[in-house]
Amino acid sequence: MSKSIYVTRNTPRLTLQGARAIMAAAARKAGAIGVPMDIAVVDEGGHLIVFNRMDGAKLSSIDIAICKAWTAACTRRATHEYAEIAGPGKPAYGIHVSNHGRFMIVGGGLPIQSDGHVIGGIGCSSGTVQQDREVAMAGLDALMHRPAGQVVPLRRVPSPRPGRARRRRA
Template identity: 40%
Template structure:
């Protein structure tokens, strides 16, 4: 099962609201479980360089069914996932990518957010993912 456009729009709206609460501007990407882009928003004046980062965070979370920051923990020098960020056309292994699950807990896609600190990116991504449940 994949995320629907309606669900993706809910996630984006919640993420935008959280970004506004934090006083930051974000790029927000939603991919389905097959890592295909479903929806994308660049808030006015959000960094252009963060467009690709948001999409790669979403893809990373979807490829591995876990938050992108968790992949980062595994990819430290000497770790079992060392240099994994070079796979799959380039991954982002710091926080801001979160799997999206449906009401039964099945992963249906992922959200990737970029435009601020990793703490803000993560908070905004989690708010978007939570909105779909």
């Protein structure tokens, strides 16, 4: 008799409601500092969940915000970390042209984490690098506390358990 092994695992997933809460917090921060932003939130695979182009945000920053979020989610690192290691003569020089130019090495992209798992990324663009990072961080803060003090709900995708397969009725 063979042993059953688990080939899947339970991981948290970012919900649309959670992504919207992150987006709202980031947009509030952008408004508070007076910088209209392009803000993107993606899932763990870098797929866009929500996007917001605030009135007055730079049109040229739309793709940059999306690519910052994609880079943060897919590499599980903040984009500003790559700026430090991707310059000429540095170990990751040239990485910014990988993945069809989607790879961003400019600050403003942060991975979104829950229970030790990266569940997505946020990317902000239109301000200075510091402003983009501040707005992205404000979005991440929404994961812990919503304005009403509620925790943003994250949904878990259950893995099938051996011997617990559902049977179809004929």
